[in-house]
Amino acid sequence: MNAKHTIPFLERQSYRRRRLIDTIRTLPVIGAVLWGVPLLWRQSDAADVVMTSDAIIYIFSVWLLLVVGGGWLARNLKRSDAEETERER
Secondary structure, three states: OOOOOOOOOOOHHHHHHHHHHHHHHHHHHHHHHHHHHHHHOOOOOOOOOOOHHHHHHHHHHHHHHHHHHHHHHHHHHHHHHHHHHHHHO
């Protein structure tokens, strides 16, 4: 009863598609963590307060980065879906 566990073979495109989906799913978590960073900022003057303008610029920069990154990942996912559909024909 020595049954060896075999690892299922996944095609390269299928594996990459799954990793893209995993990355897209983690984007909101990454965004939440990055949006929390201004809470950790301290300035040496003015009784340890963070400049609101700096925090707002940072938050919108992170938002823009998430939108661009999500669009790029979605485009790659769409391209991999098209390739997979074409291969099935």
